[in-house]
């Protein structure tokens with residue numbers, strides 16, 4: 102397409118020689134091959150939402166793991182995009198089949214290890230694959246207990262949190278491994294306050310000495326190494342750190358002056374306890390539960406005690422508190 106003069110062109114009149122030169126440049130650009138004019142930024146292709154249930158059968162004792170998996174590949178050439186030449190394409194359907202075949206052949210020890218296996222498979226099998234990415238979401242099935250006993254082959258879906266894992270493996274580089282969790286919904290009825298914040302013409306919220314604290318935690322973290330990491334143990338340990346800093350001991354609990362402080366303490370405990378994690382980010386939306394105003398029902402206010410039994414769960418808006426914490430010797434790649 103010819104470049105027309107636009108509001109971006111220099112309005113200053115140029116002499117004829119310069120003008121001829123500019124004209125030649127424009128003609129050269131017009132004659133350029135498309136490949137010289139434009140460069141690809143991010144590109145790749147794969148299959149999203151590959152659903153998989155894996156059953157590990159040890160005699161009568163069965164173990165299950167259920168996943169939704171996204172896979173993508175990046176090839177060394179872009180001939181598929183540029184020329185409509187499909188000869189280098191590993192079809193997204195074949196990528197999906199690979200997930201099933203590798204699960205059948207090798208089983209699934211953890212989502213991180215299965216993701217690493219898929220990456221190595223694609224890089225080793227196809228020399229023109231330069232990058233593989235695998236994202237996994239694991240659903241929270243727990244062994245059912247019946248008559249006080251763990252059941253051999255029945256499970257209950259206990260949506261306490263969804264587990265996440267992501268692997269990005271570029272050829273000739275070390276695989277980048279991330280873990281994560283989402284949908285961890287928690288609530289406590291005391292040991293939370295929020296006060297002493299800015300008092301100005303915009304403030305209506307009173308100090309709260311004792312409020313409900315509820316959130317839905319989501320978090321992702323990066324591993325600096327896979328050596329010696331038991332990914333299942335780490336995931337449970339991280340969830341326990343979050344619950345510990347939120348709930349504290351079962352009798353007295355733990356005091357929270359703000360969501361910000363609780364989030365920071367959880368992240369710090371995770372970096373203190375898991376040396377193989379270099380960076381963690383966490384989000385804690387503040388799901389508000391406001392006490393219902395009972396001042397119109399004075400007969401219900403006994404001994405001058407305000408209402409602290411009946412609350413209105415507020416769907417929207419919610420506060421959103423988030424922070425990333427990394428070790429000081431770690432340089433974020435973002």
Ligand SMILES: O=c1[nH]c(=O)c2[nH]c(=O)[nH]c2[nH]1
Pocket residue numbers: 295306358359360361387420
């Ligand atoms: O823990 C909180 N942090 C805030 O920043 C905030 N803002 C707000 O209105 N309530 C709260 N609670």
